[in-house]
Amino acid sequence: MLSKPTVAIINGDAFDEGLELAMAADIRVAISSAHFAITHVKRGTMPHFGATQRLPRLIGAANALRLMLTGTALEADDALHTGLVTYLADSPANLAVVSGRVAEAILSRAPLAARLVKTLCSRAPT
Numbered sequence: 001m002l003s004k005p006t007v008a009i010i011n012g013d014a015f016d017e018g019l020e021l022a023m024a025a026d027i028r029v030a031i032s033s034a035h036f037a038i039t040h041v042k043r044g045t046m047p048h049f050g051a052t053q054r055l056p057r058l059i060g061a062a063n064a065l066r067l068m069l070t071g072t073a074l075e076a077d078d079a080l081h082t083g084l085v086t087y088l089a090d091s092p093a094n095l096a097v098v099s100g101r102v103a104e105a106i107l108s109r110a111p112l113a114a115r116l117v118k119t120l121c122s123r124a125p126t
Helices: 017-023 051-059 061-070 076-082 092-107 111-123
Strands: 007-010 027-031 035-037 087-089
Touching: 007 017, 007 092, 017 051, 027 076, 027 092, 035 076, 051 061, 076 087, 087 092
Parallel strands: 007 027, 027 087
Antiparallel strands: none
């Protein structure tokens, strides 16, 4: 685990390994036209990079199972409501603004406190 906070900026659909990479970040900022899906089971394979662990922690076991077992894509609004995405932006220009503000907010905080908060949250029971 990285000790510094991380932000994923999602400017399009995030499926399978792309979504798994985004889920590894602490905060996800996405464009409102994005869709999110884990479709491995449709192809008879398993997610490779932590989806079976990260997705239930982010959106709950029932929603995670629904997404992974059916391969159904979530629209951005649903991803925001379930907790998969932290912020939405309505355009590419706004995506840059929103993600910049998130990064500035994080960078303006005390780095040691931010690192400790991240560590403690990762150890919290789910």
